[in-house]
Amino acid sequence: MIKSLYTRVVLIFLVSVIGGTFIAFFVATWVFKDQLNENLRIPLLHFGQDIARIYETLPLPQADQFVSGMNQLKSYHIRVYDNTGGFQSYGTLNGQKSVTVTMEQVKEVLDGQVVQVNPSGVTTILLGLPLKTELGTKAMFVEPISPPSASFIKTWILNFTTYSLVAGSLLIVIAAIFLVRPIKKLTKATRRIAAGDFNVKLNIKQTGELGTLARSFEEMMIDLQQLEQMRRDFVTNVSHEVQSPLTSISGYAIALKKEDITVHDRNRYLDIIINEAERMSKMSDSLLKLSLLESQSQQMRAVTLRLDEQIRRVIVAIQPQWSARNIQFELNLKAVTLTADHDQLNQVWTNILGNSIKFSKDDGIIKVSIKQDINNVTVRISDNGIGISLEDQKRIFDRFFKADRSHSRKYEGSGMGLAIVKQIVSLHQGDIRVESELGQGTTFIITLPNITMTE
16 A cells, blocks of 8 residues: 555645546547547548549540559559449558458448448448449449558557656656655644643745644644643642641651650641641642543532622622721622523632732722623622732633742742633633732622523
8 A cells, every 4th residue: 555645745736637538538439429430431422423433424544544643642552343243443452451351341332331440439431332334333442541641640640649758757756756745744733732842833835725734733733832831840749738737747747756855846747637628628629620621520519699698698608808907898799690501600709808808908899790691691709909910910820830939938829719700701702811009909790691581
């Protein structure tokens, strides 16, 4: 089996051209068979009829003499048969083999019939006509003679066809090189990408199907490069986030083995170990939840809910977090009913409100409002906390990212909450964005499609 695309292209072209030429020849011959036969038969018939009129008009000796001197004998060969099978010929065949005439054909012509011999069904090579003379009816057979230049013409046609095929083959060989070259580039690029090298330049400037394929390949390569970078960042972040609690757990577990530690220190060490274990458990749960959301293996359970009531219940549920720091809420919640996944949206409000409380100042104020238009429902959650820098705003929805890492120990968290929020909002075909200024606070703006109208 031929594996090379280049060889296949060349062979397919040659087979197509040669096969198409033969097929076209036979089809054309079959379609125009009657016309071709008629065009070859009519000159023979007219010439034979002219000879017959000569013998009908002139005496036999003069007719024989006249016919023997005709220039048309260079193109036709005449044989005149009597009823005994003897014949007299006029003209020379120039080395051409004469067509055999049977006695049956002679008898048919003597009986007044016109005999036409065309064994291939296309070319008439012999035509028999009755010839009336002074000595009675004879059978005249006329056959065409190939001119001296016919062999040269056949040779020229054969050579022309051969040279055409050779020249065409060379051209397709060259054309196939340019056709296959982009595919070879794509093959090499694929191998380099498989080896982990994404710095590949195709430089394919074609605009056809191969050009489109090259552009799609480059887009795929960029996506793979970004995916690989995300994978590396993910591994680095997971390693970093896991290493910190594991180090604490390991260190305090070793400290617990000391015999001279006090009960107070022992309890404090145990509390730290428990807190670090819970932190790892929460991070593991967050990773699993985000993975399920991104793979969409967790089916959405859409229900009709009151959005304003849901946000109020979340605020009540996290009251211990904000009441301990004397944080107040200003609510402007318009009564809105929509269709969404209740548990997932509950997670959105819990995460965002939890972040607002965490990064707000004591005695601060958090504002929550709902607005609605024909197409969308917009929820705004604002705090007057530490704010987020413009550079960090671009990455706060990335997993494991923590703004203001200098305070990462002060503000506990895995950096997964907003990544989960972003994915849930996207699954609801909504949008989330942030507006913030350092030292002035942060506003999260969540837009959801308005599926169900207001009550």
